[in-house]
Every structure is written in structure tokens, then in C-alpha cells.
Amino acid sequence: MQQFSRRAVLTQLGAAGLAFTLPQAAAAQNAYAELDDVPWFFLTDFEARFLAAFCDVLIPEDEFPSASQAGVVDFIDLQLASGYGKGAGLYMQGPFREGTAEQGYQADMVPAQLIRNFIAGALDQGQDLAIFGAERRESVVREFSEKSQIVGGTDAKMVFQELWSLTKEGYFGDPLYGGNRDYAGWRMVGFPGAHAYYTDFVDQNVRYDAPPKGIGHVPGTNRSASMGASAISRKDG
């Protein structure tokens, strides 16, 4: 039976990839443990690598985990496989026309298709971010964000914004959704999470370093349950 490892896929990032060089990031290495042997719900391996490289340009590794180390790719995978990817909250009746920037999302495809097409287009035009060095990766991503261009039939600037949005959500959203592993994002900024009662302290000029707890916090630990993990059927299932 073929063994699947998300971590193996995501670590194929070549030079300046997921370096795991810093000790604090090591904790996040365990982030793959829960979902590691679960095949992607939506992404292909190539898409997952591409996204890991892309998102790690947006939120790179420093004293705190990078986007992919915090589970952002797992988060995006789950999102694209579920309501958001399928177009929840999107009016998808035609006709579809190119609009002004002020008119927002006008693509004639749902986010999952949009992102899939964009990545395919990028790979087609030789922009396999995963194999580039750090500088080249950053400049390609910057081009996506600034230059008006069609990639894979999609508006690259608009897809950039969509991916940036997903990256922030994956880094800072409740860990239930697969990202923000071990509360990496919340610990970085100092956000205590879903359990909130501040009446006695709101007017105090003090540091309030409550360790973060999410909606599905596992009692007695520093971790949260994760939706992706609960969807697991074990290896030999």
C-alpha cells in the first residue's frame, strides 16, 4: 500500500524551502503529524508544493513558523474542498463580464476552479515556484501581485488577492480549520483566542499573556483539535 506523506510533498522545495532551521519552528514540524498520512482533499501534489512555496513568500519563516509550517496549505486544501471552494457566498449567475476593480469578483468560475486554473497556468508558463530559489520566488509572486496578466485564463492580480486572503485566514484562523497549528499565528501576535472574558482587565495597561485556546482546545494541552484530523480515516482504511 502506497504510503502518503504531506510532509514529504511539502519538503520538496529545494533551496530556501522549508528549512526547519530554527528551533521554534521545530515545534510546528509536529503540525504535520495529525494530517500527514491523509491524502489531499482537493489539491494535487504539484498544486500543494506550489502553494507552499507561494504562501511561504507571503509569510516566510522567521522566529515564528512560515505559512506552510503553520498548516496554511492544509487549511487551503480543506477550504477548496468545501463550501468556500465550491462557491458558497458567491452569486454565480451569468452573464459574466470583466468588471472594474470596484465591482469585485466577476470570474466565471468558483474559487476552487479559479485557483486550480491559475496554478496550472503558472506551471505551464514555467513558473514552478517550488524549484526556484528564494529571490526568484519572491519576484515571481510580486509580479503576480502587481502586473496585469492572464495566467491560466485567470486574472493573476485577483487570484493573488484570493490566495493572500486564504493565507492570512490559514495563519490566524481557529486551528479547527486545519491552519494556525499549535496556535502559531495567535502566539505570534498574542491573541488569546475563542475563550474571552475581559471585564476586569480592559482598562489595565498591562501585558496580558494568556496562552491561546481555540474553540476545540484539547484540555490540559497546548493544542487544539483540527477538523482535518477528525476527518481522518486511518492508513489502512
Next chain:
Amino acid sequence: MVTQLPKTDVVIVGAGWSGLAAAYELANAGQRCVVLERGKWRHTVTSFGAPEEHDELKYARRKEHMIDTPIKTLSFRNNSSETALPMRRLGSFLPGKGLGGAGIHWNGQLWRPLPSDLNMASHYSDRYGEEILNGLSVQDWGVSYDELEPHLDFFEKVCGTSGFAGNLNGDTVEGGNIFEGPRSDNYPTQPMNSSPPQQMFRNTARQMGYHPFQMPSANVTEAYENPYGAQLHSCTYCGFCERFGCGYMAKADPIICIYDVLKNHENFELRTEAHVLRVEKSADGKTATGVTYIDADGREVFQPADTICLNAYALWNVHLMLVSGLATPYDPLTGTGTVGRNYSYQTIAAASVFFDKEVWSNPFMGAGAMGVTIDDFNGDNFDHTDLGFVGGGYISATQTNGRPINYNPTPPGTPAWGREWKRAVRDNYLHHIGLTVHGSSVSVPQNYLDLDPTYVDDYGQPLLRMTFDFPENDRRMSSYVLSKAEEIGRNMDHVVDVGTVNRAAEGARYSVVPYQTTHNVGGAVMGTDPTTSVVNRYGQMWDHHNVFVFGACLFPQNLGYNPTGPLMGLAYWTLEHMKSDYLGNPRPLMDA
């Protein structure tokens, strides 16, 4: 095949703040009321409990409590020369859905209009000369502050509003909002607490000669019983206010404040999952006969009624009038017609203040209406001579939340993403506050609502079409008031940097993408002249005397305040006249 039901006294479209208030008042006045709500039933206690409710992704980003655009949305363009396209995804404003409507996920910032706001046109003309209003379609409301005062007061009590009065029966009180209209009574609960940056804003504003006060708040600060007998509890400053329901029962919402004490009344019937398609008119068109709706099983049903109340969200009220052929639609080319005319919004800007490590803002400790505010640049509270605009806005150091997906402020010059961005986010997250500029919005002939020629909603009806951009007047106003906010920011202690954002900056077109406010107003304005208003000063349609309209769609232009307080003052004013005058003798209450 339409099912016809037995007639009821009153049919009310929409179970939000104004719909439930109408149902309470009219049911207790002996009127049999049927309330039709498109969305589902829910309850504050069981539907909005922590910690599940405290999910930023689900409620603030995926907007779980808001209208689903596949079911109901509108089309948008900046001006008539462009083609409107559907607003496919929510952004700039977030209408609600379900029992309680937007009243569930509002912030609770609860204001009154200034006396001069209500006769904006005559006030500015008298003080500065008519020319100051050139190019604008600003109008008087037709009702005065003194007439509304008891109703504004009543709604504040329904909500248990917390605050500190600045004008009690004509006497100004130091520490409150000295610009506010005279109040007959104090606020029902104590003012909210303030965070360290808010305390600093208060001190600096005072030193600069301004008049800071605690923002009036429907996040209740102590155990409270409202005039209807409903119980509210005190706010925990949990930082999950706007976009969320309040399981603590501390944010006034229509379910706890009204529905809970109304639900067993013999004259009250609520039908949820009932989508109103049309208001039906009599043969001679002078009255309405009832409404047609799609029920939960998808059947078309006609509910006849003697009196019809339109209490849907402001935009959907206008839409309903347009698809029902009520009154006459506005035509921007000829300037005739009234429905859809004078649509306006809110003009938002902000100064972003960054502190050194001595000041802990702890942004996650917040409440929807926890704010220290100055009104010195709102309305006509300051001299507009030679400024080139009318209107203004409040400046408020508001601390509503620190939810990290959306809240990651960085100083000016920080890149938009990447290594430096990441560092800047964590260096500044605990040491920042935003000073909101909540500016008014004038009406102009080229901003309006009508029906889209191309796109339809889930029920096959044409989408509402919105044509809107910020008028020049408001760009000048916003820039001016923002400069004042920035100045206060720079004068505060321990400040290392101040950034600014101005949605109505020169050259920035209005976009439906970034969130601004859910303050869509106008389109069915009230007034004393039927050629420029849809309803008379009692909220009664000129063209159909048994149709009463509620909500911010009545505003001829928008104030520098959040609309809920003023619109509910108008609602209770209308209800008063329905009960004491109209219902006993149905007829037009005003001559044209």
C-alpha cells in the same frame, strides 16, 4: 396557483429591529399582526453561545450571519455610463438574515440625530446661504428633533443603552457630548469602560480643546430590564461583537429585547422562511391589499391585510417597492419619480495610531460600541465657512476587536506582505488603536437605486441596481475631518507613527469590495413634498395610504452617525401615529 389566506389586520415584512418593534406596539394595540421573515428562526441564547460563536473565519470572513448573495444581492456601478455588474460576494456592507436581521450582528453603536441634521437643507441655507448646497439633493426630513425625542429616548431604553448624557433638558453636562440635542432623561445604564489608548485619546482631545465622551452603547454594562420586561446582562468585552451574535445577552438585539417578550402574544404570529415577492395593489392603485410570498415549502401564498408595514433591510424595502410598482421609480435623466432617489451611504476614514511598548492596547479586549468619541467635527457643530463642503463626522477611538485575520495593523511604509510585514504585525498588534472618522453622506442626483435590466435573484426577480460614487462634497469633508483625527493621533503620548486610510480620498472610487459600514440609506425618503419623497413625515406612503415604511431607507441623506438610533426613533414616531391616528380612521395623514 396562489394560496390565499384569511385577512389579517397588519402584515409586517421583516423581523428585524423595526419589524419586531412594529409587531410589539401594534399587537398590544389590538391589531392582529403577521410578521413575514425570509430567514430562519434562531435564538440569542442557544444560537450565539461562546466559544463556538467566537469563530472569526466562520462569522467575520465567511459571513455566516449575513445574507447569502446567491439568494439575494444587488448589482453595482459607480455611475450611469458604466454597466452594473452583480455584487457577487459581500464586502462593503453586510445585510443580515434570519430572525433579528442585522440587529443580531450590529455593533451596538446607538446615536441620536443632531437637531440640525433633521433640517439639514434649511439649516445650512440659513446659516451659509443656499449656494453651499449646489449640486446636492440634500433635504429636510419633515420631522423635528423635539418631535422625535421621546421616541429616541424610548428606543435607548429598549436597548439599555450605556452612556453619559451631555445635554439634559437643555443643560449641557461636562463629560458628555455637549453637542447632542436636549435629552429628557439620562442613559439607562452606566457608560462603558475604556482601554489605555482610549484613556489617552480622551486626555489628549481634552487638552486640545475638544469635548470627548464615552460613545453611547447598546452593549449593556449592568443587569438591566427594559420597558418591555426583557432582561439584559453585562458585557464581557469579549471582542466578538460586530458580525457575531451575543450569547452573553449583553448586546441589545431584537430577539432578547422584543421577540422574547412578544412571542406568546395572541395578536402576534411569526412566519419564518417566508420570502415576500410583491406588495399587491388594489385595482385603483390607491391602497395595497396585502403581500405575496413564497413560504417554507416553496408555495406562493397571498396574505391580505388592512395595513402593510415594510420593515425589511433598507435596500430590500426599496427593491420591494420597485418590483411591486409602488409609487413611481426615479428616473435620473428627467429627475422625476421618487423611489430609488437620494440613495447615500457613509464616508469612512481612519487614522491608525502606533504606540511604543509602554502602551498595551490589548485589542482583543473590545466591545462593539466601546469608544471614546468627539463630536466637534460632526454635523454643523463647527463653522463650515469657506471649507467647501457640508456635513462632518464623529472621530472615535473605538476598540471593538483584535481578531487577527482582519486585524493586523502595520505602520505606513510597511510592505503589504512578506518578512517585514510579518515582523511589523507582531511588533504592533498589542500597541495600536484606530481613530475612526465616521463621516456623513450627502445625496446627489446621480446616486440612486433602480432595477437591473439583466441580472435576477434566486426568485427570478430583477436585482436592485445601485449607482453610487462618493460626491466631491464628501471627499472634501472626509479629508478635512481625517486631518483633525490625524492631528489628535500625533499629539498623543508614546506615539511612534500615525497612518491614514480614506475611502473617499481624491481619486479613490467607491468600491463594493472592502468593508466600510452596513449603513445603506435613502431610496424611499421621507418628507413633506411628494415630488421629492416617497413617504410623508409619518412614514406613510403618499401614493398608498395603508403602506407604512420603516428603516434607513427613509433618510434623505445620511448623518455622521450610525443609523440604527435615528431610524428606530422614526419607527416609534410612525407607530405612535398609526396607533393614535391612522388605525382608527385609515386615510392619508398629510395633504400633499
Next chain:
Amino acid sequence: MRQIQIAALVSVPLLLGIGLTAGAQDFSGGPDIQTLEDRLDNDSTAFNARVQQRPDDDLLELGRLVAMGGAANGGSGMACITCHGTDGHGDGSGAFPRLDGQPGWYLYKQLVDYANGARPNKVMSPIADRLTEHEMEAVAAYYGAMPTGTIPKHGEVPGTELQWGGQLSAVGSAEKGIPACVNCHGANGTGLAPSVPYLAGQYASYMELQLQLWKDGVRDNDAMNVMSSIARKMNENDMRAVSEYLSRVTTEEAQTGPDLAVSE
């Protein structure tokens, strides 16, 4: 209701009598300072135990001293452990609440309120009155740093009562306008440091009494009267149901085992 109150007041003099006439106290029980220090390596435990700042060895030593009945400046004249136990578990009767692992700031605030009359109590008020603020902080941090184990359950109650209690605790009652306990008291009632105590595993009779005291207005020391306004909406059945339910919920720590807080 009345019976419980009387029982609480009656049993104390008996224990006082025992305490004063017995020989040396047994101080051997309860966690030692090193164990508590080690526990503070865990972020959650450290945040839970702190009152004004992170507790250190000295503060914990002083706390233990106060708990044992003595202190530099005269002490309380009464050892906490006599009624609340060396492990903070109480004496099993439910007359005295367990203190182990409660948020330090909350415990501290209760002592302050006992002393200044904000929380009137014939037994605790004179005790708290004799403590200095620093001693209050110390003993609060000491108990706050303790591990929370399970305690023996009391009696049998009908399943329907537990079901109703569970509902009130987790979801509240729309009908009665009672918000769920977990809104403020933490997931499954396991507490929300620093302000809100855990209810999970607390004595049912103690909690039932407190609810009644809130309802009667005798206890009135919470911020903004939340507890009294909630308790007033509850009847005796509601109070008993939610108390019996929550007493049977394991504390946060006990859910995963006592050693976990030390390791990472």
C-alpha cells in the same frame, strides 16, 4: 436550600473545635514547592496561577505557610488546610469548596471581598480580615498552581436531571433567557483565568448554595451583577440540575492526566 446553609454553618464550629484541640497538624499532604514550581513551566498553569505577576518560589513558600495556618505577621489564626485540605480538595462534604487549580486572581479577589465585606461570610470574613494583601496573593497563587484531580462523586441523581443540567451548562435555555454557563466559565465549565472560576468537579452542594445566594442577593461580588441576574431566572430544579451536572465533569487537567502539565 435552607438546610444546606444551616449545615454549612453548623459543621464549621465542629471542625474548629477539632482543629484547636488536636495535636500537630498533618502537613505532609499536598504538593511540595518544587512540584508547583515545575508546574509553572506550563504556560497555561502559570497564567492560571498568577495574581499580580508570575508566582515564584518565595511566593509559593509564603502561600504554603499561610495555608498551613501561620505567617510572618500573625496569619489568619486558621489553617486553610483544615477545611480546604492540603490538596485543596476540601473535606469531601461539600461544605467547603475545592480551591485546587482555581484561577489565582479569582481566589485572591474572593479573599479581598471576604475581608472588605463585598462577599459576607461568617466563617471566611474574619479569616480573610487577618491576612495581609501579600499573604492573600501568596495563598491564592499557591492553590492556583495546584493540580486538579478528580474527587469522589456524591449520590445518585435522575438522568433527566443531569440532562437538563448539561443543557443549561452547555447551551442555556432560550425559554428562560439563561445563557449557557460555558459562555463565561470556559469549555465544559473548566474555568477562564483569571476572572472566572471552574465549576467542573466543584462540589454540587456548594455550587447550589452559591446560586441561591446570588439569587437572594446575599452574595453580590461579581463584576456587574451577572450572576445575580442569571440566578434570578433559575428555580431550585435548575440550580440543582446544573450543579449536579457540573460536579461530575472532570476538570481540564484531569481529562488528560495529572502529569501532563509538567511535560510538553
